[in-house]
Structures are given as structure tokens and as C-alpha cells.
Amino acid sequence: MERHPNPDMDEYAGVLDRRLEALFLDGIFVGLAVLGLGYLAGMLFADSGIGGMFLAMSFGAPVALLGYQVGMEGYYGQTLGKHLRGIVVVSRDGSDLTWGKAVVRNLLRIVDALPAFYVVGVAAAYVTDDHQRIGDLAGQTVVVHTTD
Numbered sequence: 001m002e003r004h005p006n007p008d009m010d011e012y013a014g015v016l017d018r019r020l021e022a023l024f025l026d027g028i029f030v031g032l033a034v035l036g037l038g039y040l041a042g043m044l045f046a047d048s049g050i051g052g053m054f055l056a057m058s059f060g061a062p063v064a065l066l067g068y069q070v071g072m073e074g075y076y077g078q079t080l081g082k083h084l085r086g087i088v089v090v091s092r093d094g095s096d097l098t099w100g101k102a103v104v105r106n107l108l109r110i111v112d113a114l115p116a117f118y119v120v121g122v123a124a125a126y127v128t129d130d131h132q133r134i135g136d137l138a139g140q141t142v143v144v145h146t147t148d
Contacts, residue, residue: 004077004096005088006147013143015125018085023118025081030068034061066106074102078146086148092140105139 013019038056072079077097078088089097089105112121112133121133130142 001076001078001080001083003075005083007088007090007094008145008147009090009094009142011145012131013085013087013145015122015131018087018145019125019131019143022079022081022085022087025084026069026079027065029080030065031057031061034064066109069106069109070099070102073097073106074099082143086146087143088146089141089143092142097141101139101141105135105141108133108135108138111135 034056035053038053038060039050041056042050042053069079073082073089074097076083077090082088089102091097091101109121112118112124112135114120118133121135124137125131125133128137130136132142136142
């Protein structure tokens with residue numbers, strides 16, 4: 001995965017196709033990692049791999065997903081899910097995503113996810129010309145296709 005792939009600023013990513021698919025893929029990747037680590041921690045420290053797994057999913061998964069998204073987008077401009085779906089996050093002017101913008105757009109996923117299933121984020125993306133959710137508007141970012 002190359003660092004900051006070339007954005008196609010003429011083609012914004014769709015709301016319920018590539019972006020949702022990328023989020024779903026990222027959830028699977030992070031969920032599997034958290035389950036595995038929770039199971040190992042449960043076996044090592046509590047002699048109950050299943051209990052550690054449930055504890056990790058309840059408390060660790062949301063934090064791990066946020067950290068994963070900020071880290072991957074801050075460094076690469078895309079997560080593994082976005083890479084697989086051919087989309088990248090860039091600054092509004094088309095320049096590479098900064099760490100600060102990656103933090104802002106991802107912290108506001110909490111608002112975008114309200115009241116459930118990203119209703120606020122999807123609604124915002126549908127009413128904005130560039131398909132920006134609340135986190136994108138606050139971070140001054142857009143999600144576009146890659147030229148590769």
C-alpha cells in the first residue's frame with residue numbers, strides 16, 4: 001500500500017457503496033484482531049479466553065477501530081478497507097491528509113453514527129455536494145476515488 005495514493009478529485013466516493021463497504025471491511029479486520037488479542041489476554045491473565053474475548057470486544061474494539069482509522073488515514077490517507085475499495089481521504093483542496101484532520105474526522109464518527117447505523121453521517125453525505133459526513137465537514141476533508 002503506497003503512502004498517499006493519487007486522488008481523483010473529479011470523482012467523489014459514493015455514500016452507501018464504497019465508503020460503507022470500506023467501513024465494513026475495516027470493522028472485520030479490527031474485530032478479528034481484537035478478538036484474537038482478547039482471547040490471548042484472557043488465556044494468559046484470567047484463564048478464560050472466551051471471557052477476555054468478550055471483554056475486548058465490548059471495550060477494546062471501539063477504541064481499537066478509532067486508533068486504527070486515525071493511524072492508517074494519518075499515515076497513508078486510507079485504511080485497508082478504503083485501499084481495497086479504491087478510495088482515499090484527502091484535504092478539501094486535494095492535498096494529502098494531515099494527522100490533525102485525520103483525528104478530527106474520526107473523532108466525529110461518534111456524531112456521524114448517531115442515533116444508530118451512521119444515520120446522521122449518511123444523511124449529511126447525501127445532502128452535501130461532495131458527499132461529506134459531519135467528520136469530513138469539520139476536518140475539511142473529502143473521500144475520493146484513487147487514480148490507480
